[in-house]
Amino acid sequence: MIYKCTENQRGLILDFLAEDPITNLFVVADIEKYGFDSLDQDIWAYTNELEGIEGVLLRYKDIAIPVHGEEFSGFDTFLPLLQSLDEIKVISGGKIVVDQYIDYFPELEVTETVISVCRELLGQPQSMTLVEELEKADIPAYVIWQNQCFEEPSESEMVLSEMLASKDVIIKIIKNEHNQIISSGRVSAESSQAAMLTRIGTVKTEEGKGYATIITAYLTQHCLENDKKACLFYHNPTAGSIYHRLGYHDTTKNWSMLKAKKEETKKNIFQELIS
Structure with a gap:
């Protein structure tokens, strides 16, 4: 029933x-x-x-x-x-x-990612002080950053503003000397036992400098200090190696998503723009 x-x-x-x-x-x-x-x-x-x-x-x-x-x-x-x-x-x-x-x-295509969990952070990067809170004034730049780093389009500025106001997510950023966002990550779901890190990335021009490691370590520490296991998904082995060095261990259960095929997604976005 x-x-x-x-x-x-x-x-x-x-x-x-x-x-x-x-x-x-x-x-x-x-x-x-x-x-x-x-x-x-x-x-x-x-x-x-x-x-x-x-x-x-x-x-x-x-x-x-x-x-x-x-x-x-x-x-x-x-x-x-x-x-x-x-x-x-x-x-x-x-x-x-x-x-x-x-x-x-x-009509949908499947993507699969590894679920990884951290119960103890192994070391802390010395540059953790680079991490800042995303402020409302940073939202336009954050939208640009997301569109540079991910295939899926960013949430709108209005949605992000509402998310920050309601504290639905915790978003941390790193800026360069020109005040541009170059790396970020967020905690997007929290239960009483665990929290999920998502949207961790760095713009291509700044990759390989350890910024994603700093962001991940900062958010992981936040979760652990609040007595919650830190979790994340990944499919890129390079990203996986970063997480493993910080103390993440892969679970035996992967996560899958069925969503619109990329060609259809682009078509829908274009349709929204011209409608």
Whole structure:
């Protein structure tokens, strides 16, 4: 049986997700932060004949995260529900879960990353003092930085301003002598047990100078000082080597995302620009 969850099911849902708090970090963090009454979020649970939870499906805005095992009796229930959610642009989750949905969403392509966790920071770069807080005045430059470093377009200045005001994220930056942002990273999801580092990068002209290491170390230290395991995703072996030197260890479970193919993404962005 599948049902939409309310606050009455909070304990049951979080107990189920606690079996893998790292892979389920985003779902746990969203439930702890936004609860069950937010218009941006819906949570469904699938139970077996004994009323034990076998699967959870979270919708946060245009992202869906299914959580269940490899042998999931509720798959034929979750699939049509996912297909009916017109607003969904991304399906993400543990690789063994997302793999089960790939063939049913041929318009989307899959990307896979390694999940790595740090419980103890190994050393601190001497240049940690270079790290600054992203201020509202820095937002236009930060948008430019993101567009230089990542394939996906940056959030708008308005969205970033709202994120900073609501403290939804922690964004740290490093500037050069010309006051330009050259490196940055953020903590974008925090549960009571762990926090996720994302959007770590450096502009190409400044790569190889250790800035990404400094940013990662700073954010990792922040997480650990708040008694939370620091987590991140990566697919680049060079980036992985940086994280490993700081004390990160890869888990045995990778993370996958189903999202629009790059050509379609570019087409949609162009359409937004001319509409």
